[in-house]
Amino acid sequence: MSDKKFVGEDVTDIRSVNKVTGATRYAADINLPGMLYAVMVRSEYAHAIVKDIDKSEALKVRGVVSIVTYKDFPGLHFGTYVHDQVAFTSHPRYVGDPIAAVAAETQEIAEKAARLVAIKYEILPHILNPEVAFKSEKIILHPDMHTYKAYAGFFNYKKSTNVPNHMKVRKGDIEKGFEESDLVVESRITVPPIYHGNIETHACVCQYDPDGHLFVQSCTQGPFLLREMLSSALGIPLNRITVLHTAVGGGFGGKISGNIEIRAAAIAQRCEYRPVKMALSRREEWETVYTRQSLIGYYKTGAKKNGKIIARKVTLYWDAGAYADYEVSVARSAGFMSAGPYDIPNVWVDSYAVYTNKLVATAYRGFGCSETTFCYEQDMDIVAKKLGLDPVEFRLKNAFERGMTNVTGQRLRSCALKDCINLVNEKAGPEPEKSGNCVIKRGRGIAVMHKFTVHTVPTADIVKLNEDGTITLETSAVDIGQGSDTIMAQILADVLGIGIDKITVVPIHTDYSGYGWQTAASSKTFFNGNSTIRAGLDLRKKILHYGSMVLHIPESDLATKDGKIYSISEPGKSIPFSAVSLGVFNEEGGQYGGPVIGYGVFTVEDGSFLDPQTGKGRKPSAFWMFAAMIAEVEVNTETGNIRVVRLVSANDVGKAINPKMVKGQMDGGAIQGLGSALFEEVLINDEGKVMNANMHDYKMPTIGDCPDEVLSMPVETQPHPDGPFxxxxxxxxxMACPAAAIANAVADALGVRIYSMPLTPEKVLDALEARPS
Incomplete structure (x- = not known):
């Protein structure tokens, strides 16, 4: 491997020029000859049975080409982890559930015709609260749940209930732990659903060849997962489906699972090989697609007077919405994160995914990490205060270190959590002065977190040497704005010894790109970074072999640098990569080798599932991430308004491949977390209808809401032994720490605590009014 020249440097995003000039092409920008426009017909009710559907009036509208309904695609189920959905349903389980779709010559015609599709319903009782749904015996939303196909380890369902997954963690003796505690604290904390808020809404174009091959262009985070879901939903073999990945205008987890692509591909079957575009408006996106799940969490923590936590019991009710999609994975993952990054001898966790008649919940930047951090970090401050301990020292006393085992039994091979805590505490400086009887109260709060990734997801990358010595990288990592294309180019440039300007990273095309199931769980730098290294080493091995034949120098004396193969002992002897791009030709015109291609695969060979009864497993996560943040706030006790003054964060990143991009991720996550802490909440009325599906009524943070200072510090004191560099x-x-740190800062300022997101002015004033005099 060549000397590091690009890894660790602030390389500018290789996609930035096209982005800032408007040249980047998104799915909604695609316009093809003869293209049709598709619109869905959705349920008006939260729970119902379709008794009859009449499309006759809609078919009379000039320009309508096709209308499909649940009758056209019976019996084929799909889903990410649980196959509990169909393309179009006769049993809608939330307001917005797709029942039919219309394809027409224009968007306006399709929308007009969709309004004319007449549906007769039998209205059924609905249920919106996950804790109520958990206990319900009368309203069972998926009575055939036990027949669903699902991924092993993610579907520990409870038959004849609304629970598609129950994640258990059992460590030590929980009752004995509480008996031995000097202090026991209990709390109930709630988190509402929020939107992903990606600028680009869901969009795709689907088209069939006359031979039945399906082509899909989509802004998905998981092209290969989407291909799999299309196959399940429509009964098409994988080799007859091609997914072409378009640029993604933000995802945050909301574009992992297939959704509109399934429906657009379904109606395209009835459109005589014409391309069909489906692109959602902002209102339709927010009324009918995905949210981050809501949570009701119960925490009980026991500690000794010396500040050592010895017991924690957790019960979590995750609102999956109408279909389990990713929520069974969230309940699983959040379950073994929910006790926090602390060495606790006795832990008991029950984490339930629960069906309700609401929008489908899916992955959202952390798989339940932000929500559980909001819970356990408030619990930590409550315990620290009651014990009279400094909240920073209390966390340091209990925090994980490298070499410890967490609740799953996995040994931590890289954990710089204490370094993160100490760093934010140092950089935050002295505590802000308390403001006495003034209207403006000041406070400071700390929060720390840990986060898993997947235990293994095979990734494959392909590197091609072009005839002129340049490089093409076909990576299976989807760049959703996080900069993975640039990261992979930096890694490959150093592996090969070539300038980053000589590397082109191409969009994913499932027919020829290397395999990668999805982009999620902060996994791409680790997984695809490793498979890119292996692909680069494979290609480098070949060009050194060919270079040895051309230069008549042993391979052991050859190296690569600046796009050349050169002699280590005699650096003046060299040839460019281009000289061996097609192999080696002899004097008679014969050829040895051929076009040079490198192939790299990475998996975690010792990854493991979790025991469904105990939550134990040798290695359920390829690595663990850690972070700490301190927030400072000012609270107006007359208006209830909260102003975040400072956010100081430190993240254990192992090694920052691109420090500028790492800090950008940290800055963005800090502000996104601030939004969930103070403003964001999807409001759903008693009938299951969304009430604020627009950017006027759904408040997201703007530049005016940003703190005076956002200080983001990558921590590189413990590189991961298996990570790329x-x-x-x-x-x-x-994004995990801001809400908890802000909540703790508000409690510090006011002397009263708010146990639910968002921390609105109304909640502040209510808390102050209820405060004992």
Missing amino acids: GAKGVGEPA
Whole structure:
């Protein structure tokens, strides 16, 4: 491997020029000859049975080409982890559930015709609260749940209930732990659903060849997962489906699972090989697609007077919405994160995914990490205060270190959590002065977190040497704005010894790109970084072999640098990569080798599932991420308004491949977390209808809401032994701490605590009014 020249440097995003000039092409920008426009017909009710559907009036509208309904695609199920959905349903389980779709010559015609499709319903009782749904015996939303196909380890369902997954963690003796505690604290904390808020809404174009081959262009985070879901939903073999990945205008987890692509591909079957575009408006996106799940969490923590936590019991009710999609994975993952990054001898966790008649919940930047951090970090401050301990020292006393085992039994091979805590505490400086009887109260709060990734997801990358010595990289990592294309180019440039300007990273095309199931769980730098290294080493081995034949120098005396193969002992002897791009030709015109291609695969061979009864497993996560943040706030006790003054964060990243991009992820995560802490909440009325599906009524943070200072510090004191150059992930941990740190800062300022997101002015004033005099 060549000397590091690009890894660790602030390389500018290789996609930035096209982005800032408007040249980047997104799915909604695609316009093809003869293209049709598709619109879905959705349920008006949260729970119902379709008794009859009449499309006759809609078919009379000039320009309508096709209308498909649940009758056209019976019996084929799909889903990410649980196959509990169909393309179009006769049993809608939330307001917005797709029942039919219309394809027409224009968007306006399709929308008009969709309004004319007449549906007769039998209205059924609905249920919106996950804790109520958990206990319900009368309203069972998926009575055939036990027949669903699902991934092993993610579908520990409870038959004849609304629970598609129950994650258990059992460590030590929980009752004995509480008996031995000097202090026991209990709390109930709630988190509402929020939107992903990606600028680009869901969009795709689907078209069939006359031979039945399906081509899909989509802004998906998981092209290969989407291909799999299309196959399941429509009964088409994988080799007859091609997914072409378009640029992604933000995802945050909301574009992992297939959704509109399934429906657009379904109606395209009835459109005589014409391309069909489906692109959602902002209102339709927010009324009918995905949210981050809501949570009701119960925490009980026992500690000794010396500040050692010895017991924690957790019960979590995750609102999956109408279909389990990713939520069974969230309940699983959040379950073994929910006790926090602390060495606790006795832990008991029950984490339930629960069906309700609401929008489908899916992955959202952390798989339940931000929500559980909001819970356990408030619990930590409550315990520290009651014990009279400094909240920073209390966390340091209990925090994980490298070599410890967590609740799953996995040994931590890289953990710089204490370094993160000490760094933010140092950089935050002295505590802000308390403001006495003034209207403006000041406070400071700390929060720390840990986050898993997947235990293994095979990734494959392909590197091609072009005739002129340049390089083409076909990576299976999807660049959703986090900069993975640039990261992979930096890694490959150093492996090969070539300038980054000589490397082109091409969009994913499932027919020829290397395999990668999805981009999620802050996994791409680690997984695809490793498979890119292996692909680069494979190609480098070949060009050194060919170079040895041309230069008549042993391979052991050859190296690569600046796009050349050169002699280590006699650096003046060299040839460019281009000289061996097609192999080696002899004097008679014969050829040895051929076009040079490198192939690299990475998996975690010792990864493991979790025991469904105990939550134990040798290695359920390829690596663990850690972070700490301190927030400072000012609270107006007359208006209830909260102003975040400072956010100081440190993330254990192992190695920052691109420090500027890492800090960008941390800055963005800090502000996104601030939004969930103070403003964001999807409001759903008693009938299951969304009430604020627009950017006027759904408040997201703007530049005016940003703190005076956002200080983001990557910590590189413990490189991961398996990571590419020691790197781990950073995208999700960046968002995990802000809500908890801000909540703790508000409690510090006011002397009263708010146990639910968002921390609105109304909640502040209510808390102050309820405060004992």
